[in-house]
Amino acid sequence: MTVSGPAPRAILFDIDGTLLRSRGSARVFDDTMEQVFGIRGDLGSIRPDGMTDPHILAALLDGRTPRVGSVTPRLLATFEVALARALAAAVASGAVTFWTLPGVEGLLTELSRRQDMRLGIVTGNMRATARVKLGAVALDGYFRGGGYGSDSPVRDQLPGVALRRMSQAEEIVFEPRHAVMIGDTPHDLAAARAHGMRCVLVATGQYEHGELAAAGPDVLLEDLSDGARVLDAILGEE
Numbered sequence: 001m002t003v004s005g006p007a008p009r010a011i012l013f014d015i016d017g018t019l020l021r022s023r024g025s026a027r028v029f030d031d032t033m034e035q036v037f038g039i040r041g042d043l044g045s046i047r048p049d050g051m052t053d054p055h056i057l058a059a060l061l062d063g064r065t066p067r068v069g070s071v072t073p074r075l076l077a078t079f080e081v082a083l084a085r086a087l088a089a090a091v092a093s094g095a096v097t098f099w100t101l102p103g104v105e106g107l108l109t110e111l112s113r114r115q116d117m118r119l120g121i122v123t124g125n126m127r128a129t130a131r132v133k134l135g136a137v138a139l140d141g142y143f144r145g146g147g148y149g150s151d152s153p154v155r156d157q158l159p160g161v162a163l164r165r166m167s168q169a170e171e172i173v174f175e176p177r178h179a180v181m182i183g184d185t186p187h188d189l190a191a192a193r194a195h196g197m198r199c200v201l202v203a204t205g206q207y208e209h210g211e212l213a214a215a216g217p218d219v220l221l222e223d224l225s226d227g228a229r230v231l232d233a234i235l236g237e238e
């Protein structure tokens with residue numbers, strides 16, 4: 001495939017606290033954990049924001065023995081399917097609600113029209129769960145690939161996974177130095193830096209503005225509502 005001009009840059013979005021927020025989903029996580037591992041977790045007892053789901057499970061199971069002995073890849077896959085099903089059912093029944101954060105639809109529409117950008121996902125959610133969440137708010141059509149908690153418990157590895165998947169899907173090599181991560185926690189920033197990527201943080205999740213500023217992102221925004229400002233932040237023109 002011949003591409004004229006510079007290759008498009010990959011814009012990688014986190015999900016929770018960046019694109020959307022939810023009500024009621026923590027309980028579904030705890031219920032599914034009990035169903036699969038035989039131990040009831042309490043998501044409210046830790047600060048899960050920015051952690052991968054396998055990392056969250058490990059933290060909640062720390063020192064406790066699940067009835068299955070250990071958390072194997074097969075069990076994680078079982079958890080992924082069970083959680084995705086439970087979340088989808090809870091969305092259908094109204095027990096869980098997802099909503100997009102300010103400016104998100106307009107921004108994704110705008111960016112996805114540009115020839116010089118492709119959009120991807122980097123999230124600690126397992127892949128099936130990410131699909132349910134994005135589908136619940138009709139955002140699943142914007143992204144060309146992603147890196148998920150089901151790919152690795154180590155978030156810092158996920159931007160590389162996302163870029164590889166996008167490169168395969170598009171037959172274009174997406175370079176980390178031209179990619180940009182957009183997230184809502186210092187974990188998103190650390191994952192971006194692990195790949196030498198630019199990072200824009202937004203204060204629409206559970207982390208306070210001051211905590212995010214202290215982490216040292218390239219740009220910190222209150223939200224994604226000002227499309228021109230977000231674009232400048234992505235392009236490094238602010």
Ligand SMILES: [Mg+2]
Pocket residue numbers: 014015016017018049050183184185205
């Ligand atoms: Mg997040």
